[in-house]
Amino acid sequence: MMANGLHRLPYPVHRWLPEEQRVDLRHWLGRYRPWEAGFDLTPPAVAPDETTGPPDYVGIGVTLGGATWWHGLVTDHPGVSVRSDLPGARHYLSRFATEPFGPEQVDAYHHLFPRPLGTIAGEWSPSYSTLPWVLPLLARAAPGARLIMIVRDPVERLRLAMALGRERRRSQVGTALADAVERGFYGAQLRQVLVAFPRSQVLVLQYETCLDDPAGQLATTYRFLGLDDTHRPVGLHRAFRPGPVTAPTLELEARERLVDLYASDVAELVSMVPDLDLHRWPHFTPD
Amino acid sequence: MSAPRIARAAFRRLSPRTRSAVLHRFGIFAPWEEGFDFTPPDLRPGEIIGPPDFVGIGVQKGGTSWWYELIASHPGVSARADIHKERHYFSHLVTQPFGEAEVNQYHGWFPRLPGTIVGEWTPDYLAHPWVPELLHRAAPDTRLLIILRDPVERFRSGLSFRLSLGTIEDEGTVADAVRQGFYARFLRRYLDHFSYDQLLVLQYEQCVLDPAGQLAATYEFLGLDAHQPDALRTGVNVSGAKRPIDPDTGRRLAALYAPDVEDLYSLFPHLDRSLWPSIDVVGE
Numbered sequence: 001m002m003a004n005g006l007h008r009l010p011y012p013v014h015r016w017l018p019e020e021q022r023v024d025l026r027h028w029l030g031r032y033r034p035w036e037a038g039f040d041l042t043p044p045a046v047a048p049d050e051t052t053g054p055p056d057y058v059g060i061g062v063t064l065g066g067a068t069w070w071h072g073l074v075t076d077h078p079g080v081s082v083r084s085d086l087p088g089a090r091h092y093l094s095r096f097a098t099e100p101f102g103p104e105q106v107d108a109y110h111h112l113f114p115r116p117l118g119t120i121a122g123e124w125s126p127s128y129s130t131l132p133w134v135l136p137l138l139a140r141a142a143p144g145a146r147l148i149m150i151v152r153d154p155v156e157r158l159r160l161a162m163a164l165g166r167e168r169r170r171s172q173v174g175t176a177l178a179d180a181v182e183r184g185f186y187g188a189q190l191r192q193v194l195v196a197f198p199r200s201q202v203l204v205l206q207y208e209t210c211l212d213d214p215a216g217q218l219a220t221t222y223r224f225l226g227l228d229d230t231h232r233p234v235g236l237h238r239a240f241r242p243g244p245v246t247a248p249t250l251e252l253e254a255r256e257r258l259v260d261l262y263a264s265d266v267a268e269l270v271s272m273v274p275d276l277d278l279h280r281w282p283h284f285t286p287d
Numbered sequence: 288m289s290a291p292r293i294a295r296a297a298f299r300r301l302s303p304r305t306r307s308a309v310l311h312r313f314g315i316f317a318p319w320e321e322g323f324d325f326t327p328p329d330l331r332p333g334e335i336i337g338p339p340d341f342v343g344i345g346v347q348k349g350g351t352s353w354w355y356e357l358i359a360s361h362p363g364v365s366a367r368a369d370i371h372k373e374r375h376y377f378s379h380l381v382t383q384p385f386g387e388a389e390v391n392q393y394h395g396w397f398p399r400l401p402g403t404i405v406g407e408w409t410p411d412y413l414a415h416p417w418v419p420e421l422l423h424r425a426a427p428d429t430r431l432l433i434i435l436r437d438p439v440e441r442f443r444s445g446l447s448f449r450l451s452l453g454t455i456e457d458e459g460t461v462a463d464a465v466r467q468g469f470y471a472r473f474l475r476r477y478l479d480h481f482s483y484d485q486l487l488v489l490q491y492e493q494c495v496l497d498p499a500g501q502l503a504a505t506y507e508f509l510g511l512d513a514h515q516p517d518a519l520r521t522g523v524n525v526s527g528a529k530r531p532i533d534p535d536t537g538r539r540l541a542a543l544y545a546p547d548v549e550d551l552y553s554l555f556p557h558l559d560r561s562l563w564p565s566i567d568v569v570g571e
Contacts, residue, residue, distance in 0.1 A: 020304065020455075023455055027455075033457070035457050035458040035459070036455065036456070036457040037455075037456040037457065091458065094458035094461075095458070095461075096536075097461045097462075097465055097536075097540070098446070098461065098530060098532055098536060099536065100533050100535055100536055101536070101539070102535075127458060127459075127462075130462060131458060131461075131462050131465075132462075132465055132466070132469075132543055133465065133539065133540070133543055136539070136542075136543070158381070158382065159382065162381075162382050171321055172321055172379065173319065173320065173321045173375075173378050173379045174319050174375075174378050174411060175411075175459070175460075175463045176459075177378070177379070177381055177415070178411075178414060178415050178416075178463065178466075179459055179462070179463060180381075181381060181415075181416060181417060182416075182462075182466065185416075188472075250382055251383075251384045253384045253385065253386065254381075254382050254383060254384050254385070257385070257417070257420060258381070258382070258417075260420065261416060261417055261420070
C-alpha cells in the first residue's frame with residue numbers, strides 16, 4: 001500500500017549529499033517516490049461505506065505553480081474525499097509510456113480513488129501535462145474527469161526551478177535543465193490536453209491571480225467541480241511561500257532571451273485561454 | 288599483465304555511476320557533466336580558431352558518432368582526437384548571461400589548420416530549445432546536420448542507453464527519451480534562426496542502406512571534395528540492447544509521434560517515409 005510521507009528522507013540530507021547518491025540511499029532503504037519505477041502501486045483496502053471509480057477531477061499541472069497549496073484547499077471541502085494513505089499526486093499514469101495499458105490497468109487506477117458515497121475524489125500530479133503519453137491514457141481511464149491546470153509566469157517558474165535545483169544539489173545541465181525549461185511550455189501542453197479532452201472539461205487558473213484573490217479563484221474552482229462554492233477553508237489567507245529559500249534574479253540579457261523563448265508559446269496559451277491576465281506576467285504584457 | 292592494465296580492467300568492471308564518481312573525485316568531468324571546465328584547449332602550432340563550420344544537432348542513438356568519424360576522416364576536416372565530438376557548450380547556458388566572452392570561448396573549442404574545416408556534433412542540442420538562438424549568435428553561418436531515425440526505435444534505443452548508464456528510471460527519464468523524438472517541433476525552432484539551406488536532414492536508415500551515397504551528399508553539403516574513407520563499411524554500433532515493448536504500447540507511441548512526423552514530412556519532402564513503417568501503420 002502507498003504510504004504518504006514514507007518516501008521522503010529527512011530534509012537535512014539534502015545539504016550534504018548530491019541528488020544521485022541521495023536517491024541511491026533512499027532506494028537502498030526500499031523507499032521509492034510515486035514517480036519512480038519501483039514505487040508500490042497496490043490499491044488500498046476499500047472501507048464498507050466507500051466506492052471506487054474514475055477520479056472526478058485530476059490536477060495536471062504545473063510544478064512550482066502552487067498545485068500542492070491549491071489541492072489542499074480543494075480537499076478541504078467537505079464534499080471532497082481525501083485519503084491520508086495515498087499521495088495526492090498519484091503519478092499512476094506516468095509509468096505507462098513503456099508498459100501495456102488495458103482494462104486491468106484502468107481498473108487499478110479506479111481503485112486508487114476510494115470515496116464515501118456523495119463525495120468526489122481526485123488527484124493532482126503536476127507533471128501529467130508535461131508527459132505526452134499521459135493525456136490519451138487519462139482520456140481512456142477517466143473520460144469524464146474535470147482537469148485543472150495552474151499556470152505561472154514561465155520565466156519566473158524557471159528561475160525558481162533552477163534555484164530549487166541548486167538548493168537540493170540537483171544536476172543543472174542537460175536533461176535536468178531541458179526538463180525544467182520544458183515545463184514552462186504551457187501552450188504546447190494545453191494543446192495536447194485539448195486533443196484528448198473538450199475545452200469545457202479543463203479549468204486553467206493563474207497562480208498569480210490565486211495568490212491575489214484566493215477566495216474568488218477557489219469559488220471558481222469549487223463551482224467547476226460541481227461543489228458548493230460558499231465553503232471557506234480556515235487557512236485560506238495564510239501566507240503561502242512555495243519554492244526555494246533564495247532565488248537570484250536573472251540578468252537582463254538572460255531574462256530577455258527566456259522571454260523570447262517562451263513568447264510564442266504564451267501567445268498560443270492566450271489563444272486557448274482568452275481570459276488569461278497577461279498583466280500579471282509583466283514580461284509578456286503587450287505594449 | 289602490467290599494473291596499469293589491471294587497474295584499467297578493474298575500473299571497467301565498475302558500474303557506470305561508480306566510474307563517474309571516481310573520475311569526478313580526480314576532477315575529471317565529461318562535457319555533459321556539471322563541473323566540466325569550458326576553458327578552451329591549447330592551440331597547437333599552425334592552428335587557428337573561429338566559429339565551427341558545421342554543427343551536428345541530433346539525434347541521440349541516430350548513428351552520429353559513426354557519421355562524425357566519417358566526416359572527420361576527410362583530409363579537409365580538422366578533428367583533434369583529444370577534443371570530444373560533443374562540445375555541449377550550450378547545455379548549461381539557460382539562465383546565465385550569454386555575451387561576447389561566451390562566443391569567444393565557444394570559438395576556442397574549434398582549432399583547425401588553415402584551409403580545413405572543423406565542427407562538432409552534440410545530439411542533445413536538438414531537444415534543448417534554448418540552443419538555436421545561442422548557436423546562431425555564436426556561429427550564424429554554420430551548417431547544421433541532423434540524422435533522424437524512426438522515433439519509436441530511437442526511443443527504445445535511447446531509453447535503454449540511458450538506463451544502461453545507471454540513470455534512475457523515473458517519469459523524467461522516460462519523458463526525456465519520448466520528447467527527443469518530436470523532431471519537427473524542435474527543428475522548427477532551428478528554422479526560426481537558421482535558413483533552410485543551412486540544414487542537412489539525413490535518415491539513419493538511409494545511411495545504413497546507402498552509406499556511400501549519403502556520405503557523398505554530406506561532403507557536398509559541407510563543401511568538401513569527394514572522398515572514400517577506409518572505414519565506410521565497418522559495422523555500426525548504435526542499437527545496443529533495446530527496451531522490449533509490446534506491440535500495443537509501440538502503436539501507442541507511434542500514434543503519439545504521428546502528427547509530428549507528418550509535419551516533418553511536409554517540412555522535408557525528401558525524407559523516405561517507407562523507412563519508418565511503424566509510424567505509417569498508425570495513420571492508415
